Amino acid sequence: MRGEPADLDEEQLVRRVARGDRRAFEELYRRTSPWLTVRLRRRCADDQIVAEVLQETYLAVWRAADAFAGAAAGGSAVGWLWTIAARRLIDAFRRRAHHAAPPAAAAPGTVAPADEAVLDGVVGDEVGDALRRLAPELRQVLQAMVLDGLSVRETSVLLGVPEGTVKTRARRARIAMREALA
Numbered sequence: 001m002r003g004e005p006a007d008l009d010e011e012q013l014v015r016r017v018a019r020g021d022r023r024a025f026e027e028l029y030r031r032t033s034p035w036l037t038v039r040l041r042r043r044c045a046d047d048q049i050v051a052e053v054l055q056e057t058y059l060a061v062w063r064a065a066d067a068f069a070g071a072a073a074g075g076s077a078v079g080w081l082w083t084i085a086a087r088r089l090i091d092a093f094r095r096r097a098h099h100a101a102p103p104a105a106a107a108p109g110t111v112a113p114a115d116e117a118v119l120d121g122v123v124g125d126e127v128g129d130a131l132r133r134l135a136p137e138l139r140q141v142l143q144a145m146v147l148d149g150l151s152v153r154e155t156s157v158l159l160g161v162p163e164g165t166v167k168t169r170a171r172r173a174r175i176a177m178r179e180a181l182a
Helices: 010-018 022-043 047-067 077-099 113-122 125-133 136-147 152-159 163-181
Strands: none
Touching: 010 022, 010 047, 010 077, 022 047, 022 077, 047 077, 077 152, 125 136, 125 163, 136 152, 136 163, 152 163
């Protein structure tokens, strides 16, 4: 893997980070932190928590880059980063829940541009259109559980709603998707 970090893709950058390459880490951070910040802010309105999670995520990347399986395991570097960030966000919510009221969830609304790009890259036009037509609270549950791979409990903590509400919204979302795609 020769070349400057700016010339490498994200997977190659993670491989170099695993070998302790600080320039590759800086380039990975430069490319991915804006997108990751937007996704985290869509799920948490508390800027302090978002900043902590972002820092913890990149610290975990620095320490565990050698654990990244990459395309060989059907994953991507950006997906791996998001998985780390989502789990760190859940951990932050849990820590805060023990000390105070849970942080405010991000205001419901339309899908953020970063999430739009993820939807476009993961699902086809017909399915993506059906997802975008869902009510925001239903779409948030599907995004967390399907796109982000979170459990019902993790989705509950992330969105700040009871587990039963997550299950109900997931069921309603599946029914709406089935009808939209019929």
